[in-house]
Amino acid sequence: MEQREKAILIGANLNNNEDFTNSMEELRNLAAACDIDSVGEVSQNLSRINAQYYLGKGKILEVCEKVNELGAELVIFNDELSPSQVRNLEETIDCRVIDRTVLILDIFAQRAKTKEAQLQVEIAHLQYMLPRLIGSAEALGRQGGGSGLKNKGSGEKKLELDRRKLEDRISALNKELELLVSRRQNQRKWRKKNEIPVVALVGYTNAGKSTIMNVMLKLYNPIAEKEVFEKDMLFATLETSVRNITLPDNKSFLLTDTVGFISKLPHHLVRAFRSTLEEVAEADLLILVIDYSNPYYKKQMEVTQETLKELGADQIPIIYAFNKCDLAKQFQDNADISNKPLDLNMEQAKPESVIISAKKKIGMDDLTSAIKKHVFADYVKLELCIPYQNGNVVSYLNDHASILSSRYESNGIWIVAECKKTDYDKLKAYEAVM
Structure with a gap:
């Protein structure tokens, strides 16, 4: 069995930042995701970062003692370090020093x-x-x-x-x-040409986006090889996966699973992954997945919203999916689950939210209904009379429309259906006189 590297985690709490505890917990999780054992932590309350050593010189000597005492081979800092800081720290501590950015880059490289x-x-x-x-x-x-x-x-x-x-x-x-990006752009052009709605799952890393994708596939397109990789760990998903979801009423949309966000996400990564994240910016609807069981879920929402703004995707309609409700204390303590958390600090006049547990398949019908309400708003209801000799039109309706009712009359098949506006333009020649 391979021995895991031991590390000391270092953080500076600037001006009593209320998010500091959460940030350090994330650093522990990032280290674990990189197969590193966190054997100790050192932190210091500061008004500003020490330009030479990140922390004060006295605290760095404390770090040296901990490294020797605990046999650590690595020291991980919770912020991006300058080249001179890394050099000074490694000379003083006599140990390999990395920062949060390198840790995230290593995880991405492994995955x-x-x-x-x-x-x-x-x-x-x-x-x-x-x-x-x-x-x-x-x-x-x-x-x-x-x-x-x-x-x-x-x-x-x-x-x-x-x-x-x-x-x-x-x-x-x-x-x-x-070259790879141009292929993805061609795929997006094809989708636009065929007017297939695109729904993108976005949110903090490990919020449950891939689980939602797989549950939707099991509910509506149960083909095992189409499922995406899911695991309870940070950055389980690095590749954008697109799957077609066809609902029982023949309405279909493309569901996109995207890479998760995290606070202090290195700008190098955001820039490098911009081509992948363009899938988000060109979606018709965003499902912002929130880990409702995480005590810092509001902060995670803010980080996601800031990243969406950076990607130019902050004007796209959003459904807020509060996931893992079965694990959420605020959900379990609240018998009236209709009291949904709507303090979302967003510009939308009436933000829509659903409370779900993808693992337990709770609230998935609500999520599907919310998606349908947004992406199929332009569907047209019509009554058609299809002559018996035009069986190909009936076949087309079966494949592309939602047939609500049908009956056979002497002059043809009378069908009440819902279809896309473009299909209505093709079919209106058969529209029955009401």
Whole structure:
């Protein structure tokens, strides 16, 4: 059995930030997701970050003692560190030092399975490394020069060479990624052309988006190989998955499962995954999935809303799905579940919310009804009289419309149906005189 790395977690509580406890708990979960054992924690209340050591020098000496005492091989800081801070800390603590950004990048690197995700993660990692080259290796400034000036200038030349190599690699990866992105864009154009509504599941990591996707598939499209990977861990989903959901009344939409968000999500990752996250920005409806059992669910909602705004997706209609209600204390303590949490701080005049438990299949009918209300609002109800010789029209209706009733008369088949506006334009020649 492989021995897990031991780490000390370090955090600075700036100006008594009320979110600090939650942020440190997230750091523990991120470490666990990276197969790292958190054996200790050190934190300090500060009014500002120490530019040289992140924490005060006295606290860093305390970290040194803990590292020796607990046999830690790694120290993880809860914020992104500057290159000079990493260098100073590693020299003082005599231990490998990483920050929250590196931890998240490592998780993404481990979980990326598709070529597109792997390219995006590598680009994000290289963009993170680019400004940190100067402190990444002592050898950068210690080359044999032969110029008689004792290496003066040789370190700069080596540094520039390494920087250029990184920039060239980033450029090559971006070109490779563009080919995959163009394929995704073509798929989106096809969907728009065929007027298939797109519903995107968005939310904090581990809120239950993939579980909702799989439950919807089991309810309406029970094909096992179409299910997506789900697990109770951070960033289980890194690839965007799109599945067709066909309801019993023949109405269909595309459901998209997306990568989860987290506070302090590295901007390198947001930028690298922008092509994947464009699926969110071009959706017709967003299902904002909230882990209702998490005591910090309101903060997680804020982070998701801020990220959606950054992606230009804050104007898309939203349904708030408060998931894991079976585990939520506020749900269990409240006999009247109609008292829904509507203090959502959103610009929508009448935000819509449903309380669900995807695992227990509670409230999924409510969620489906809410989706239908939004994406099929333009459906038209009509009564048609189809001559018997036009059986192909009846077949088309069976495949593309919701048939509410039908009866056979001497002059043809009378059908009452609901269909898309574009289908109505094709079928109105058969519309019966009421």
